[in-house]
Amino acid sequence: MLSVDLYSGEDALRRDREHVLRRTWQFMGHDSQIPAAGDYLADVIGGAPVVVVRKADGALAAFHNVCRHRAGALVTDGVGNCGEAFTCRYHGWRYALDGRLRNAVDFGAPAGFDPRDHGLFPVCVEVWRGLVFVNLDLEAAPLTALIVPLAVRWPDGQAGFPLTERRSHSIACNWKAYVENYLEGYHLPMVHPEFDADVVVSEYRTEVVDQVIFASAPPRDASVYGGLWGWLWPNLGVNVYRHGYMIERMTAVGPTETRLDYFYFFDPARTAELEAMLKVSDLVTAQDLQVCEEVQRNLEAGIYRGGVLSPKHENGVAWFQDRMGEALRVS
Numbered sequence: 653m654l655s656v657d658l659y660s661g662e663d664a665l666r667r668d669r670e671h672v673l674r675r676t677w678q679f680m681g682h683d684s685q686i687p688a689a690g691d692y693l694a695d696v697i698g699g700a701p702v703v704v705v706r707k708a709d710g711a712l713a714a715f716h717n718v719c720r721h722r723a724g725a726l727v728t729d730g731v732g733n734c735g736e737a738f739t740c741r742y743h744g745w746r747y748a749l750d751g752r753l754r755n756a757v758d759f760g761a762p763a764g765f766d767p768r769d770h771g772l773f774p775v776c777v778e779v780w781r782g783l784v785f786v787n788l789d790l791e792a793a794p795l796t797a798l799i800v801p802l803a804v805r806w807p808d809g810q811a812g813f814p815l816t817e818r819r820s821h822s823i824a825c826n827w828k829a830y831v832e833n834y835l836e837g838y839h840l841p842m843v844h845p846e847f848d849a850d851v852v853v854s855e856y857r858t859e860v861v862d863q864v865i866f867a868s869a870p871p872r873d874a875s876v877y878g879g880l881w882g883w884l885w886p887n888l889g890v891n892v893y894r895h896g897y898m899i900e901r902m903t904a905v906g907p908t909e910t911r912l913d914y915f916y917f918f919d920p921a922r923t924a925e926l927e928a929m930l931k932v933s934d935l936v937t938a939q940d941l942q943v944c945e946e947v948q949r950n951l952e953a954g955i956y957r958g959g960v961l962s963p964k965h966e967n968g969v970a971w972f973q974d975r976m977g978e979a980l981r982v983s
């Protein structure tokens with residue numbers, strides 16, 4: 653088990669960000685959100701503001717959303733268009749979309765100032781089936797090294813569907829407590845009793861393939877689920893439904909605050925099924941929220957110092973904890 657102390661406190665969050673969240677592929681959004689040159693998508697990844705921009709040649713580039721002058725932001729978080737260049741919101745320095753400093757506006761001419769030394773800090777960006785990922789580690793292994801098992805297991809049928817709906821939820825727990833809940837089906841009969849009407853819960857299985865953890869259960873006839881759930885190390889769910897899919901990003905906002913961002917991609921012809929699926933999804937999230945917040949409260953209460961994992965149901969949790977321990981060098 654991971655030490656209970658790793659589930660709260662600023663120091664634990666700082667270490668998770670430094671050793672895991674800033675060294676792994678993190679989901680930013682969908683490339684259909686930024687179709688034209690100058691379109692950007694800005695968000696906070698591992699505590700660091702990041703911007704992905706569409707260049708004039710159609711390719712994407714990504715940078716830290718921080719100006720080299722005095723750390724101003726280039727753009728506000730969210731989606732927008734910055735035209736042909738980023739213009740810092742603080743004193744107006746202008747950067748080409750490839751990150752070069754084009755004009756330190758009205759700065760004067762101090763000796764030795766070379767604009768080439770003041771380009772934006774780059775970030776790795778890759779796109780898979782329209783899904784945009786960034787990695788703050790410039791030495792990172794390519795995204796394909798992570799995603800191959802999912803690509804194999806998930807034929808691309810649903811991947812062509814448009815981004816239909818976005819929802820966010822905030823949970824008062826450490827991000828790892830939520831991930832661990834996501835990685836096991838042991839809690840389904842207690843926490844989500846309705847699930848069994850949709851899939852055969854007694855046959856729910858969790859399987860680790862490289863850095864992807866799959867869960868599956870045979871769907872029943874009218875199931876909204878496709879019976880396949882994937883999870884990419886360290887914090888992204890890929891929930892495959894019968895008529896679409898949902899990307900679930902689990903962001904550590906604070907030591908004991910996790911934001912879930914759900915991106916639903918759905919068959920446009922299936923509006924009734926979308927409504928049914930959203931209803932189920934909202935219910936499941938509310939149920940998980942309740943147990944995760946109760947667990948967090950107990951992790952911080954001091955009496956519980958560690959437990960045991962079920963070999964039958966919690967192999968995904970065990971893998972995650974081992975991998976976290978390895979990354980943090982505490983196991």
Ligand code: FES
Nearest residue numbers: 719722724740743
């Ligand atoms: S901080 Fe960007 S121009 Fe000053």
Ligand SMILES: [Fe+2]
Nearest residue numbers: 833843844940
């Ligand atoms: Fe759950």
